[in-house]
Amino acid sequence: MTSKNSSDYLDEETQHLPWFIQEYIQSKSIVPYSTVTLYEYAKEYRRFLNWLYQENITKSKPRDVTLNELDQLTKQDIEFYKSFLMRSPREGTSQNGRKRAFITVQRSITALRSLFKYLAAQIDRQTSQPYLSQNVMLSIESVKTGKTIQERSRTIEKQLFLDNEAINFLIYIDEDYQNTLKSHQALAAFERNKVRDLAIIALFLGTGIRLSELVNLQVGELDIVNMEVTVLRKGGFKDTSPISSVFIDYLEKYSSLRQQLYQPEANQKALFLTTYRGTARQIEPSTVEKMVAKYSEPYKIRITPHKLRHTVGTQLYKKTKSLLAVSHQLGQTGTSATAIYTHIVDQEQRMAMNNLWTESEDEKKDR
Incomplete structure (x- = not known):
């Protein structure tokens, strides 16, 4: 597309x-x-x-x-x-x-x-x-x-970037991926979209939002200062998702360079852009899927944006042991108690997301 x-x-x-x-x-x-x-x-x-x-x-x-x-x-x-x-x-x-x-x-x-x-x-x-x-x-x-639940879990876990693997994935794209490229043309294409690609993967790993939610984001829906993003969830309701602080720099850099990199028309409000025949336009889901696969395959294993979302859900559960927090962060409606504890969850969720990719003192002792 x-x-x-x-x-x-x-x-x-x-x-x-x-x-x-x-x-x-x-x-x-x-x-x-x-x-x-x-x-x-x-x-x-x-x-x-x-x-x-x-x-x-x-x-x-x-x-x-x-x-x-x-x-x-x-x-x-x-x-x-x-x-x-x-x-x-x-x-x-x-x-x-x-x-x-x-x-x-x-x-x-x-x-x-x-x-x-x-x-x-x-x-x-x-x-x-x-x-x-x-x-x-x-x-x-x-x-x-x-397959049993245990078998499915083991299969899925191999496709997730947990703990340090998530941050190292971004570092790999930023510093090492270019060494896998064989032509000047491929290198030029990589460098042209590198800032955007890093921001997209950072937002996936920093929030766990869906592919459709990401590609439909508008410029005004990313709040760097408050470290949150407003998305349109399944079912048509608006939701605000905290962004893990460790990934904010990637998003801030893209936001500051978006105009310079893609030179969109004033009425083009899509946050993530691509260029087609010299015109900036909203990035397509298929483009994001190919991009995630392109970077993930040489890093560890070929994955999809949905696996990045699953990574966040798994990592958040490891940190909190709270299905409620996971359900709330991922914008799922399957947990009936969500509405009752929304205020409490919001605060706990923000703390958990900020500490999502860092080790606690207890975790360091367990190593």
């Missing part, structure tokens, strides 16, 4: 979908879901409708599928589709390539669950009846990985 923004890609993708799925996407954009999430959902819906057509389960091509055709789907149809996904090679690989990851298949099922839940609840104005008479997805189980 370089020549166009994510909204353009979403608009193009929805043109291939029937009116009721377009209506669903429109309703979720108001919530709002991130444009990136909706774009991935739209691609999944087109893949699903194509499969139904190719398997002769429906008679219509994706754009022309009717509500009645979806209402006739059975549990067996969906199970066959799930099996198809699990047997299919990953996108961009040959037929004999690696199979889709369990989590990728589960994302597909999650997208379909969201759609069918909407269609089974939405009332048709003409008939005063729901669009669908049944929600076939209610009977579909989640994809199981076959």
Whole structure:
């Protein structure tokens, strides 16, 4: 997603979908879901409708599928589709390539669950009846990985940058990464965006915010003085996230050089920018994902922005042993007690974030 923004890609993708799925996407954009999430959902819906057509389960091509055709789907149809996904090679690989990851298949099922839940609840104005008479997805189980919690934890931990590894990762990018580059062109590209890249990774590690939250940040939402950032969380609510003090210098440097480095127009308020055909524009999620992978692979292991977020959650829990603090910092709504203890958590959370990447005296003694 370089020549166009994510909204353009979403608009193009929805043109291939029937009116009721377009209506669903429109309703979720108001919530709002991130444009990136909706774009991935739209691609999944087109893949699903194509499969139904190719398997002769429906008679219509994706754009022309009717509500009645979806209402006739059975549990067996969906199970066959799930099996198809699990047997299919990953996108961009040959037929004999690696199979889709369990989590990728589960994302597909999650997208379909969201759609069918909407269609089974939405009332048709003409008939005063729901669009669908049944929600076939209610009977579909989640994809199981076959791993125990302990196994999954060990696998995930290898992909996290805990304790000194997080700070050393930034030092590596700043001082050593350039030594891996083989051409003057690659070195020039690295140096051109180095300050921005360091700031992005510092903000991930300093807050644990989501990729969509980071790329949609506006200039005025980063508060260097108070060491906090205001983000739009899932569900459409604004939230203020403390920033670990150890990473503030990277953000302050980028903020002071943003105008000089990218020369944006006065109306370009996106915090993190890239240049396309000489014009500064908001950085795309895919650009950030590639950037994180590019730096992390030679440092330790190829990871994603989500693993940086998971790093912060794991490190914060190690420091506080508080699921409430982790839930609050990451902007998750799964902990019911969050609202009751918000004031206490805010203060404890700020202290924990400031000490997140430093050793306490007890920790030094335990070494």
